[in-house]
Amino acid sequence: MSTASSIDLDAIQGIVREKASLPGALLPILHAIQGRTGWVPEEAVPLIADALNLSRAEVQGVLDFYHDFRREPPGRHIVQICRAESCQAMGAQALETHVKSSLAVDFHQTTADGSISLEPVYCLGNCACSPAIRIDDEVFGRVDSNRFDTLVDRLRAEEVSA
């Protein structure tokens, strides 16, 4: 998909430069890059390492440690399904099964049309309205199979009209 040439290295360099002087700058930098690009490209690692005086292995290690950081371009939308206890108590497992079969993907995969990446999440703090899911930066509660389908249909309709 995304090649080195399509990655905006100037923008990444700009982010690194802007944030390098923060105490403990690495996470803010990685978040900012991912916020802009959707993932953290390999090419960013040496730039960050240089600016923060770290080895590439250290930067790589941090990228690998945290579940949030993506090393490959994701789909146009991220859908997270809560797998934690409160949502399980309200049928999250059945929802998860439905979601995987209706999108025809497993966790950590992207739909064939490139529109949705599916991820597990462990609590969205929406446990009084379980089961919960998140689509990009929006959280949804009391989600059953029907509501999920409606939300995904809407997402895809928005993509078509956009």
Added chain:
Amino acid sequence: MSLRIFVPIDSSALSVGAESVAQAILAEAERLGVAIELVRNGSRGLFWLEPLVEVETPAGRISYGPVKPSDVPDLFASGFLNGRPHRLGHGLTEHIPYFAGQERLTFSRVGIGDPLCLEAYRANGGFGGLERALALSPAELVQEVTDSGLRGRGGAAFPTGVKWRTVLEAEAPHKYVVCNADEGDSGTFSDRMLMEGDPFCLIEGMTIAALAVGATQGYIYSRSEYPHAFRTLQCAIAKARDAGLLGPDVLGSGHAFELEVRMGAGAYICGEETSMLESLEGKRGLVRFKPPLPAISGLFGMPTVINNVMSLASVPIILSKGASFYRDYGVGRSHGTLPFQLAGNIRHGGLVEKAFGLTLGELLYDYGGGSASGRPIRAVQVGGPLGAYVPESRFDVPLDYEAFSQMGAMIGHGGIVAFDDRVDMARMARYAMEFCVIESCGKCTPCRIGSQRGVEVIDRIIANQERAKNLALLDSLCDTMIKGSLCAMGGMAPYPVLSAVKHFPEDFGIGQSARAA
């Protein structure tokens, strides 16, 4: 004056449609040509009624919910602007039994007004604690918090004043206050509600902590699963700085305190305090060996107060009303109130702030209204994914730190997740181990490898392969994890597992007689 209508911007309320309800109300008011003022408040915490719309009347605020956008024209037509009855109506919000029975100290302002309005914050008692704090010496401040009996609300229940004293007495060029807003436990959302619904309260609490210990820089470490809370905090910090509440000269006192919110990156272990410090320093969230305590050598090696959101947000009221006011709530050595969170299979899910000492049964049935499914509640997990499962026979135990630890359970951050009689406790035990596999920081073997073995052993028990042998293996594996893990991740993940086996042996294929002992 135009009529005031309240529709929450709390992310749980938004998750069930509060935004479209707000839009529908604005549209209908415009269509009818009535002047209204729409206030976006935090949530009252009665989540089964969200989206909960409130209307201000001379008698008080009247509530309606759960409201769908399609209900809005009907609400207008039946006169809800004057608080008239409606099939979705609940009368005065503050008379709803769920709300009226609570003792809201830490949550006194949440759900009342616009969370980002400093005037509203001040008008509702905000900054009373900080103003008093500025008149006290650091030692007096620490004493006040010690006398209040406040214990850490993040899980370990360590006395907050004692922690602060250690930091106060440490000599160092800089000190830090770190707020643990990682709130990773399933079934918990009180930190989120407060950050979204009353962020200035947290800022005030952190500023008081900074004055008490002599810190000049604070960080709030908020999880990435809470994007709304993050934005609310950023906005609140900017407003507080503009108003001179943060910055080089807090309220003209000559004390400097800067505050920044940082975002986690999806690692549950970063809620553990030393892992969080590593993460704030820009490293992998590997748990540190203790000692040194963070209070002596914490962030960037400097003395650091690290407290949960609820601990810090309880400080303003302790200061403004005095230590004994707070201390007089509760039982035994569990002083004050705890914002309990009712979740899972429960009819009335939400936030219930009560003094310690009520029973689990009172919370589950009197407040929670029993299960959402209408079936019997069979098991309850208290205190997050590392907390024990409690069977119905123990629902009479009072919510008190000591009483819970005596039965091998913990109150933790106050999350309560109910399961009805369709739950398979062997599956829940397996999940507890699986969660530990996924979230272990990997530093020590009992946790990293033990949890992996745990999943395999439980799989064999479920598949009825050499059940007796594997149950014995599970026991000894849990024992190794409890005794040999560096932190409570590996050290407590066995609790939900062992409690599930103990209280629900039939789910593990254990005959009544075989495991009577």
